[in-house]
Amino acid sequence: MRRLIPIVVATLIPFTLSADPLPSWTDTEARNRIVAFVDGVTDPDSDDYVTPADRIAVFDNDGTLWAEQPVYFQLIFAMDKLAELAESDPSILSSPTLEAAAKGDVEGIAAGGKEALIEVVNASHSGLSVADFQTSVAEWLDTARHPKTNLPYDQMTYQPMVELLRYLRDEGFTTYIVSGGGIHFMRVFAEKAYGIPPEQILGTYNDSTYEIVDGTPTIVKAPGLAFIDDKEGKPINIDRTIGKRPIFAAGNSDGDFAMLEWTTAGTGPRMGLLIHHTDGEREWAYDRDSHIGRLVDGLDKGPDLGWVIVDMANDWSRIYTGKN
Incomplete structure (x- = not known):
């Protein structure tokens, strides 16, 4: 049964x-x-x-x-990363574009067009192993918050x-x-x-x-x-x-x-x-x-x-x- x-x-x-x-x-x-x-x-x-x-x-x-x-999130990451790097090595901000990025000045970056964006990406993304870069991104995602929401x-x-x-x-x-x-x-x-x-x-x-x-x-x-x-x-x-x-x-x-x-x-x-x-x-x-x-x-x-x-x-x- x-x-x-x-x-x-x-x-x-x-x-x-x-x-x-x-x-x-x-x-x-x-x-x-x-x-x-x-x-x-x-x-x-x-x-x-x-x-x-x-x-x-x-x-x-x-x-x-x-x-x-208000801008691509990867650009916000790049700006935050530049500001962090500049705290220990201010010489990294070697141009007005990079100085603007470290201050979170999106308009200042936009004024430089595509070349300025590439400059910010190069300064914040290069020189790292892929593994170290991705660790940095993961740590940023764990702590960063969107300014509006x-x-x-x-x-x-x-x-x-x-x-x-x-x-x-x-x-x-x-x-x-x-x-x-x-x-x-x-x-x-x-x-x-x-x-x-x-x-x-x-x-x-x-x-x-x-x-x-x-x-x-x-x-x-x-x-x-x-x-x-x-x-x-x-x-x-x-x-x-x-x-x-x-x-x-x-x-x-x-x-x-x-x-x-x-x-x-x-x-x-x-x-x-x-x-x-x-x-x-x-x-x-x-x-x-x-x-x-x-x-x-x-x-x-x-x-x-x-x-x-x-x-x-x-x-x-x-x-x-x-x-x-």
Whole structure:
């Protein structure tokens, strides 16, 4: 009789539907189009079926998976690191740009353009082994807080996007980050924050050297940028590193336009997803005139290309993983 009990009990348990995979997405067209796309490419009986090996999804990071205002978080890290280094060696601040960075003067850095940004990155990132650099990033993430929200930076990830990443993986997709952010910077937190392992992160990277340090073979970050993973560089890096054209791409700015354009130009079912920052109360509202995450081409051309434009204010019931 005891052997029959589990069978009897199992037949008495009512059938329940699986939990909503996207609970922080409101019931709008954007959510419905995502679900319809995923249903189509994962149903073997559908004309849109795509084998798991080809279910590649790529995501920008800054402004797409976590916030990017008032400036990119990696730049805030670089400024904090420079200020820390200058306490023990003031001579490191050898230019007006570096002096501005150590003071947290974002406008002073911006006045110098791209060259100033590279100077700040070189001074704060180079000369360290990759392991030491990543330890420094981890320590910063443990203590630093965002000036507006007071949240740890790695809790300013977008809850709806974390859910989307998980949903796609549950449906047989392989998810990648393809970002203008530094590859070694993102690899510190991305697996914990997004469930994306280091080998599935594509980003900007410094020149590097191979050295024997205290008898140990070591990769050292050198001055100079070897590759900038932005704009047209994104599809180039995807082709070089992944070797397949994705069927799903998500971004938030014109820096992601080429990646979405290349992804959705392929044959078969495709989806381009643009995050439009429309929520000035819970986050920030910006697009065409923003100094960070400028979005013009995506708004003007994306709809005609069939892309989904996510309205953060209306399509998301929650913003951050760290706060409703």
